Amino acid sequence: MSYNALQSDLAKQGYVASDDLAVALHLALSLERPLLLEGAAGVGKTDVARTLSVVRDTRLIRLQCYEGLDAAQAIYEWNYQRQLLTIRAAAEDGETGKAVEQRIFSREFLLERPLLAAITQDTPPVLLIDEIDRADEEFEAYLLEILSDYQVSIPELGTITAKSKPIVILTSNGTRDLSDALRRRCLYTYVDYPSRETELAILKARRPDIEAQLAAQIIGFVQKLREETLEKTPGIAEMLDFAAALMGLGIADLTDDPTILQSTLTTLLKTQSDQAQITPEVAGRIAGRAA
Amino acid sequence: MSRVTRFAGRDPGPAARVTGFIAHLRSNGLRLGVAEAETALAAITEIAAISPDESRRALRAVCTGCKEEAVRFDALFDSYWMDAGRVKQKVIKNKSSTISEDVHSSRDAKGQDSSGAGSANAPDDTGGDAESDGTGKLISSEIRNLSRKDLRDMVRPHEIATAELVARRIGAALRDKRSRRRRTARKGDRLHFRKIIRHSLATGGEPIRLLRKHRPDRTRKIVALCDVSGSMTVYAQVFLAFLAGLMRADTHADAYLFHTRLVRITEALRDKDTMRAIGRMSLMADGFGGGSKIGPSLARFADTYAKRFVDGRSVVLILSDGYDTAPPEALANALAKLKKRGCKVIWLNPLKGWDGYAPIAAGMAAALPRLDLFAAANTLGDLAALEAELTKL
Numbered sequence: 063m064s065y066n067a068l069q070s071d072l073a074k075q076g077y078v079a080s081d082d083l084a085v086a087l088h089l090a091l092s093l094e095r096p097l098l099l100e101g102a103a104g105v106g107k108t109d110v111a112r113t114l115s116v117v118r119d120t121r122l123i124r125l126q127c128y129e130g131l132d133a134a135q136a137i138y139e140w141n142y143q144r145q146l147l148t149i150r151a152a153a154e155d156g157e158t159g160k161a162v163e164q165r166i167f168s169r170e171f172l173l174e175r176p177l178l179a180a181i182t183q184d185t186p187p188v189l190l191i192d193e194i195d196r197a198d199e200e201f202e203a204y205l206l207e208i209l210s211d212y213q214v215s216i217p218e219l220g221t222i223t224a225k226s227k228p229i230v231i232l233t234s235n236g237t238r239d240l241s242d243a244l245r246r247r248c249l250y251t252y253v254d255y256p257s258r259e260t261e262l263a264i265l266k267a268r269r270p271d272i273e274a275q276l277a278a279q280i281i282g283f284v285q286k287l288r289e290e291t292l293e294k295t296p297g298i299a300e301m302l303d304f305a306a307a308l309m310g311l312g313i314a315d316l317t318d319d320p321t322i323l324q325s326t327l328t329t330l331l332k333t334q335s336d337q338a339q340i341t342p343e344v345a346g347r348i349a350g351r352a353a
Numbered sequence: 354m355s356r357v358t359r360f361a362g363r364d365p366g367p368a369a370r371v372t373g374f375i376a377h378l379r380s381n382g383l384r385l386g387v388a389e390a391e392t393a394l395a396a397i398t399e400i401a402a403i404s405p406d407e408s409r410r411a412l413r414a415v416c417t418g419c420k421e422e423a424v425r426f427d428a429l430f431d432s433y434w435m436d437a438g439r440v441k442q443k444v445i446k447n448k449s450s451t452i453s454e455d456v457h458s459s460r461d462a463k464g465q466d467s468s469g470a471g472s473a474n475a476p477d478d479t480g481g482d483a484e485s486d487g488t489g490k491l492i493s494s495e496i497r498n499l500s501r502k503d504l505r506d507m508v509r510p511h512e513i514a515t516a517e518l519v520a521r522r523i524g525a526a527l528r529d530k531r532s533r534r535r536r537t538a539r540k541g542d543r544l545h546f547r548k549i550i551r552h553s554l555a556t557g558g559e560p561i562r563l564l565r566k567h568r569p570d571r572t573r574k575i576v577a578l579c580d581v582s583g584s585m586t587v588y589a590q591v592f593l594a595f596l597a598g599l600m601r602a603d604t605h606a607d608a609y610l611f612h613t614r615l616v617r618i619t620e621a622l623r624d625k626d627t628m629r630a631i632g633r634m635s636l637m638a639d640g641f642g643g644g645s646k647i648g649p650s651l652a653r654f655a656d657t658y659a660k661r662f663v664d665g666r667s668v669v670l671i672l673s674d675g676y677d678t679a680p681p682e683a684l685a686n687a688l689a690k691l692k693k694r695g696c697k698v699i700w701l702n703p704l705k706g707w708d709g710y711a712p713i714a715a716g717m718a719a720a721l722p723r724l725d726l727f728a729a730a731n732t733l734g735d736l737a738a739l740e741a742e743l744t745k746l
Binding site for chain 2 (some may be wrong): 065085088097142148152163236250252
């Protein structure tokens with residue numbers, strides 16, 4: 063399978079991937095290496111994984127990272143309540159300590175968290191490790207073993223090796239510098255805001271009923287808006303919301319009604335200072351240039 | 354050893370050419386090893402290697418690790434594979450913005466450590482004497498001081514040793530209480546189930562000893578920005594010793610100097626030889642004792658280095674008297690931006706120790722509402738005394 067086939071498969075599910083991204087994904091699949099996607103929020107990093115799982119018809123296992131994420135929430139945890147009950151029951155039955163210990167530290171008593179779940183599936187799932195830069199450096203160290211050898215070590219149980227290698231996609235917004243060790247283990251692609259053509263294709267894929275003229279205006283407007291210095295540059299999801307809002311209101315031309323345009327801008331501008339910066343005049347000027 | 358800079362026609366096969374390419378990338382500052390060469394070879398067998406575009410994309414995915422590298426990659430790819438044997442001057446395009454918003458690494462787009470940007474300036478040739486020795490005049494000036502001062506004259510080794518102690522104590526005082534990963538502790542607020550179950554085996558499932566865990570304090574990362582403009586010359590000795598001490602005491606700390614420009618001195622100060630470190634710093638602190646542009650310097654810091662090195666666990670320490678030639682709004686905006694990174698901002702002002710001092714300098718007044726702590730510091734003793742204040746943060 064070449065990367066074009068993958069690209070068109072993704073497109074069928076409504077995800078328009080750039081050539082760079084498609085080649086990187088193709089390599090990640092064929093070389094069985096994790097893929098690190100970096101880029102601003104809202105450029106479709108998370109969506110790649112979701113669409114890929116649909117295309118490959120496998121499970122999507124998602125691990126959302128946050129500061130303080132630890133092994134118990136990401137890899138595995140023992141089921142303590144059950145263990146306690148079992149020990150009590152065994153004591154009543156007169157079972158020996160050694161046998162009980164064997165039993166309560168077996169797979170049966172293990173609660174799988176996303177990372178362990180991902181390597182114990184029969185068919186390779188898509189493992190999405192979202193916003194890895196939010197987790198702390200210690201967590202990256204946990205990840206290294208899993209990403210390079212696809213195995214998890216549990217002191218009481220030994221090493222669990224992967225039944226099938228998951229397709230690993232990591233995303234990062236770049237709020238923190240990732241370690242070189244982690245970067246080395248991954249293929250890398252920087253996902254930028256889409257070009258005018260790509261974005262138009264995305265809009266048409268997601269909203270097949272949109273009129274061509276309005277679609278071109280929306281994309282023109284959003285692309286121009288990204289050139290302004292905003293605190294939060296609108297991403298693809300915002301663009302789609304904007305299009306949905308305009309279509310819902312039955313607008314056919316952006317330049318028709320400045321008040322409605324201004325009120326729909328809430329879908330694109332997500333901070334107070336950005337909203338203050340893009341006044342109706344500015345919005346009108348951008349819409350005029352985009353048209 | 355000659356550097357591999359282009360595709361060699363006499364190379365026996367694709368493997369040699371690809372390893373040549375990896376060597377070419379390596380000599381241009383990309384950190385690649387044998388494993389990457391292997392992956393690169395594996396990658397080109399998976400794609401239509403005959404198509405330059407596809408190979409370019411595949412090799413980019415394998416060989417780059419951050420946005421700056423990805424941006425430089427095209428030029429490096431062209432210079433190796435595409436010049437058809439012609440020897441040409443290697444020109445690597447530089448993006449106008451050397452530091453990206455989303456990607457963070459300690460190297461700038463040129464692949465060079467961003468710290469070593471300073472260069473020696475000749476005295477200006479208007480004949481005027483640009484030297485301004487600290488006479489204690491508290492007027493901010495816009496003039497960049499073009500003379501160079503050897504900081505080794507100002508800082509003595511024993512002071513650095515003392516400063517190191519102070520920095521260590523300050524580092525210990527700055528602990529982050531927020532931590533979600535718990536550790537075993539005698540007096541913890543949560544039960545440590547894993548251990549309890551283990552121990553209860555001995556007592557037939559009766560958890561007699563309740564073991565606990567707590568949130569450990571985390572160390573905070575100190576980022577120090579020191580003003581070395583003319584008005585600060587008198588205090589520079591103390592602060593520079595402090596910076597040097599801080600770098601030795603805390604391996605995660607980060608240090609910058611600013612006057613009209615901002616310079617990162619972390620790498621220089623990490624030099625094992627103390628006096629050589631100071632010497633390297635003085636080479637960088639070109640313009641020392643000149644004018645001060647606090648606002649723009651901090652804004653530059655917030656836009657560039659802060660995005661990589663400042664996070665919720667950082668404490669930004671600003672050592673300055675607040676006399677700024679730039680408009681105060683610039684300073685206020687820069688601090689607001691910096692605060693958005695979630696860090697604590699501490700401003701140590703040597704003038705605050707004076708009797709009857711009021712922060713009336715426009716810059717200082719604008720900065721005050723955004724500071725977590727505003728304190729006096731003239732001497733190493735004062736810095737040490739801050740310990741108590743810092744534990745409360």
